[in-house]
Amino acid sequence: MLIPFLRHLITVFFVLGLAGSAGSAGAVAVDRPMDDPALEARARAIHKQLRCLVCQNQSIEDSNASLARDLRILVRDRIAMGDSDDATIRYIVERYGDWVLLRPPVKAGTILLWLGPVLFLALAVMLIIVWYRRQKAPIAAINTPLDEVEQARLKAIMGNEDRV
Amino acid sequence: MSVEPNQPLPEETPRRIWFRLVPLAIALIIGGFLFAGLSLRPKEIPSVLIGKDVPIFDLPALPGRPNGLKSADLKGQVSLINVFASWCVSCRAEHPLFMKLKAQNIVPVHGLSYKDEGPAAMGWLQRYGDPYDRVGADLTGRVGIDWGVYGVPETFLINAEGRIVCKHIGPVMDRDLQEKLLPAIAALKQGGTAKC
Numbered sequence: 001m002l003i004p005f006l007r008h009l010i011t012v013f014f015v016l017g018l019a020g021s022a023g024s025a026g027a028v029a030v031d032r033p034m035d036d037p038a039l040e041a042r043a044r045a046i047h048k049q050l051r052c053l054v055c056q057n058q059s060i061e062d063s064n065a066s067l068a069r070d071l072r073i074l075v076r077d078r079i080a081m082g083d084s085d086d087a088t089i090r091y092i093v094e095r096y097g098d099w100v101l102l103r104p105p106v107k108a109g110t111i112l113l114w115l116g117p118v119l120f121l122a123l124a125v126m127l128i129i130v131w132y133r134r135q136k137a138p139i140a141a142i143n144t145p146l147d148e149v150e151q152a153r154l155k156a157i158m159g160n161e162d163r164v
Numbered sequence: 165m166s167v168e169p170n171q172p173l174p175e176e177t178p179r180r181i182w183f184r185l186v187p188l189a190i191a192l193i194i195g196g197f198l199f200a201g202l203s204l205r206p207k208e209i210p211s212v213l214i215g216k217d218v219p220i221f222d223l224p225a226l227p228g229r230p231n232g233l234k235s236a237d238l239k240g241q242v243s244l245i246n247v248f249a250s251w252c253v254s255c256r257a258e259h260p261l262f263m264k265l266k267a268q269n270i271v272p273v274h275g276l277s278y279k280d281e282g283p284a285a286m287g288w289l290q291r292y293g294d295p296y297d298r299v300g301a302d303l304t305g306r307v308g309i310d311w312g313v314y315g316v317p318e319t320f321l322i323n324a325e326g327r328i329v330c331k332h333i334g335p336v337m338d339r340d341l342q343e344k345l346l347p348a349i350a351a352l353k354q355g356g357t358a359k360c
Contacts, residue, residue, distance in 0.1 A: 053209060053314035066279070067314055070305050095312045097212035 031069045034076050043076045046088055050075070051102045059102055211312050211331040218326050219310035223300025227282040229289075233274050233300030239326040242352045244273045244319060244345070246296070246336075247308065249280040250288035252316040258335035262295035265341070271349050275299035278308050278316050321345060321360070323352050330360040 034040040044061065050071065052063035060068040060075075071092065078088040092100055104110045146154065213219075222234035238245070246262060248255045262273050275296035277285040282301055289296075302308050311320070312331075319332040330348060332340060348358035 056206070067305070070309065074306070074309060094212070095309055096314070097209065097312075099209050 031072055034080065039079050040076075042085060043072075043079050046075050046079075046085055047072055049089065049102055050092060051100050053096060053100065208333045209314065211328070213312050213328050214330060216328055218320075218322060218328055219307070221300070221307045221310060223276070223302055223307055226277060226286050226289075226299050226301050228286055229294075229299060231298040233276065233298045235326065237274070237298055238322050239324070241324050242271055242349055243297075243322045244271055244349075245276055245311075245322060246273055247276045247278050247311070247313050247316050247318040247320075249278045249316050250284040251280065252278075254335040255317045256292065258317055258319075258337065259292050259295070261336055261338060261341060263293045266295040270346070271353075272297040276308065276311070276313075277301045278313065279303065279305040319345075321348055321352075321358075323358075329358055332360075 034043060047061035048059050050060045052058045052060050052065055052068040052071075054065035054067050055063045058068075060071045074092070075088055078091055079085075083091070089101070098105060098107075104113060106114055218235050218238050220235050223232050225232040244265075246258075248259075265271065265273055273295055275298070277299055279302065280288075281303075285299075285301065289299075300307065305313075311318075315333065317335055319336050321329045321331075323329050329352065330344075332345065336345065344360045348360045351358040
């Protein structure tokens with residue numbers, strides 16, 4: 001009874017705290033869609049490709065962080081100034097690095113990341129083939145009759161058993 | 165024909181024994197990655213601005229305080245830039261250290277007042293002390309973005325040529341100052357290079 005209440009209370013304080021910090025952050029620019037729907041669509045597409053630096057696994061489109069909001073506005077400003085999509089993304093990458101790209105670029109440092117899945121798949125296929133061939137071998141062995149040495153050995157084992 | 169009844173069975177060939185070591189090898193590899201992961205700090209995103217000139221900016225002073233901050237102010241001597249805000253709790257934790265640094269007069273510390281109302285920032289400086297030489301008021305956070313700031317506090321070390329030498333993310337604690345910043349500052353002041 002008490003614990004859910006306390007949890008509620010903490011949530012309320014937390015939300016109030018966030019609202020407080022957002023309010024004091026000097027809201028100068030406003031995060032609202034651009035007038036031209038075509039430009040806004042381009043801005044939104046870029047927002048979805050950029051990673052929020054605060055929440056780390058959200059795009060700036062999805063994040064409520066204040067920096068994500070600032071970056072959304074910045075992207076719209078760059079587009080309104082006539083920047084291409086690539087130039088806008090480059091502008092942000094120049095400041096925050098490749099890290100902000102949700103889709104990492106193919107480079108020497110990331111090649112293993114991109115090829116990794118293919119390499120693992122190839123390895124798995126190879127292991128399956130090897131395993132499959134091994135499985136077949138004993139079946140072949142069962143169908144061939146015992147050779148002399150094997151028969152002798154079998155006899156020896158069976159002979160031992162007879163004595164018991 | 166004599167046959168050894170106690171011949172080793174095929175299951176015990178050396179290759180089979182090797183196979184038993186595979187899980188151990190996999191565990192060691194995964195363990196190695198996990199161990200390396202212990203010392204990673206995914207919350208700290210390395211700055212791409214290290215080694216580059218400081219961004220071009222010109223920020224006004226806080227109301228009632230002289231000396232705004234612009235790119236040209238960062239040339240000619242080694243300096244620190246501390247990104248702070250009155251709404252930032254961990255800024256308060258590192259603040260006494262900057263006060264001490266000011267008293268020791270080792271290096272000028274400039275402030276970047278990040279997304280903060282002028283009066284709030286001024287009130288904060290009056291309450292906790294003002295360790296800064298110059299303070300630029302970045303109301304919108306645009307200059308912060310140019311510096312690659314993604315959280316407050318952040319601290320940059322700038323060399324005499326106005327290039328960014330290193331970036332400290334989060335509050336500067338005594339240990340960071342002693343082990344990282346001060347040695348780097350000393351090296352830069354002697355005209356050497358530093359990395360941190």
